[in-house]
Amino acid sequence: MTILKKLYQLHRRMPTLLPGILLILIIALPGSLFKPALDMDLTMLDGSRINLAPCEEYPLGTQSEGKDILTLLLIGSWVTLKIGLIAGFIGIGLGTALGLIAGFFGGKVDTVISTVVDIGMTIPPLAIMILIAASVQNISIAGMGVIVSVTAWMQPTRIIRSQMLSLKERNYVQLARISNVSNLEIIFREIMPNLLPFLASTFVNAVSTAILSSIGLEVLGLGPSSSMSLGSTIYFSTYYSAMWRGMWWWWLPPIVVIVLIFVALFLISLALDELGNPKLKRM
Amino acid sequence: MSWKYLLKRLLIFFITILVAATLNFLVPRLTPQDPITAVLGAMASKGIVLSDSESVVQMYTEAFGLDQPVIVQYFKYLGNIFFRFDFGYSISYYPNKVLPIILNALPWTMGLLLIGNLVAFLIGNLLGALCAWKKTPRFFRGFIYVLMPFSTIPYYVLALLLMYLLAILNPIFPISGATTAGAAGGFTLAHLQDLAVHAVLPILSVALSLIGFWALSMRGIMSTVLGEDYLTYAQARGLRGGRIFYHYGIKNAVLPQYTAFAIDLGKIMCGSVLVEILFNYPGVGYVLYNALRTADYFVMQGVIMFIIFTVALATLIMDLIYPKLDPRIQYD
Secondary structure, three states: OHHHHHHHHHHHHOOOHHHHHHHHHHHHHHHHOOHHHOOHHHHOOOOOOOOOOOOOOOOOOEOOOOOEHHHHHHHHHHHHHHHHHHHHHHHHHHHHHHHHHHHHHOHHHHHHHHHHHHHHHHOOHHHHHHHHHHHOOOOOHHHHHHHHHOOOOHHHHHHHHHHHHHHOOOHHHHHHHHOOOOHHHHHHHHHHHHHHHHHHHHHHHHHHHHHHHHHHHHHOOOOOOOOOOHHHHHHHHHHOOOOOOOOHHHHHHHHHHHHHHHHHHHHHHHHHHHHHOOOOOOO | OOHHHHHHHHHHHHHHHHHHHHHHHHHHHHOOOOHHHHHHHHHHHOOOOOOOHHHHHHHHHHHOOOOOOHHHHHHHHHHHHHHHOOOOEOOOOOOOEHHHHHHHHHHHHHHHHHHHHHHHHHHHHHHHHHHHOOOOOHHHHOHHHHHHHHHHOOHHHHHHHHHHHHHHHOOOOOOOOOOOOOOOOOOOHHHHHHHHHHHHHHHHHHHHHHHHHHHHHHHHHHHHHOOOHHHHHHHHOOOOHHHHHHHHHHHHHOHHHHHHHHHHHHHHHHHHHHHHHHOOOOOHHHHHHHHHHOOOHHHHHHHHHHHHHHHHHHHHHHHHHHHHHOOOOOOO
């Protein structure tokens, strides 16, 4: 009962958090935990009859290579989320490390890191990712995550650095300093706990940026070679001009799932923003 | 503005270009194949066979000095880009050079971006300001909740939806291209109309998603401006509401938006690339897409270098004219 009660209290405080997480779980679970229950033969080339409209056997029809859209979609949603999560973890890890170092030590280290971030932010992210993705052949899903993370670390670095700058002037940090506590201990025991809410909301934003860019790359035809992610499905639907041929069941479902993913991430980040900054007044 | 700031800003500009050029040089060389073999291999895998591939290989080996040490190649590459604006030859359209191909496509992209962004910036900021303004009717202020999803939906998704709704379900606008195929050019009324009709959907896709973005941030800034003393003073002086809204509210609140514009320029540019591809609009993004499809590596590198250069230049210009827009800002 206490768990339920706590969940309810959490929900009262952050009403958008649970709907967001539930939505993400609904999208992610079929392709991850329940994957064994899916018939993977349906995602093979000529796995079923081609260009079928939605019917009883194929609830979302099939596409021009004979792949079942529903199975593609269930697998693809998890692939897309996985790419976002991998990139998000790399981005937040790198960003936190650099932000902590820049903010805590200041001086020349800070100048160098900040300048690198400034320069990195003026270079359009998609440009660099296209360059890398077009040079590498046979990209794996994890590889895709790494490529997309190229742009996911700069925003976290900035945010963590500015939080660090304000946190290190707090009284309890000053007290720890004059009590001769080591730098590492100050960072991990005094400052990190206060950074956690920011890390959580920054992580969600990094995942969302990463998914946005990964789908952009896939729509260009630069996706992972297994070609089952949501963006790749859109790429192939435009490649075979599905829209022109009236095959709405091919291009519309991945778009709906993409919109749902972004709405879910938006809801979660809305809730986490409030956790990180309780003073933020809701308008 | 001091000379020191100007110098520092110019230095950052050049470092940005240098980093971009270095990445452009390094990334293809980090892969095990040499660039020419990689290009020809990729082309063969896409079923494209060059008629005189040997002369191309030879030309590139000479042009890039591939028989020389890497460091020599690097400086030669930089020299070509910085001093001669030479991005090399297109492989698919050999012997056309890369730069003219990009410059031919540029007017389309510029038109799309300028109009789309201008419309989005004006409407978005006005809507955002109105949503924060207390005298705005309630139902209108609720409009912001309609705009919110638009700011989270990626533009390419919006583009596909618009295409389906306004070009296929209700064929009001053409589905792709910038002109009707085989149409006569020139400055006739019919031709201009043709151009405009083709541009509506791409511009709308760029503008709609940005309107939400501008409106949301404008609403936030405007609501802090509303608490400022000068606004209370203006009200105490009995100025008309419209005058306060425009001269005291918007004029101050819009300033940070210019900075935001400069920061997001790269994202905006990349977004339009995808929109062009979906609508077969013959701009720079379409050139990039064709280059990727035909493995025309040097055109791809050229477009990427070009995009990075344009964005860096635009950011530099924005940074330099910003003190003119907001006299309170002082750089040291």
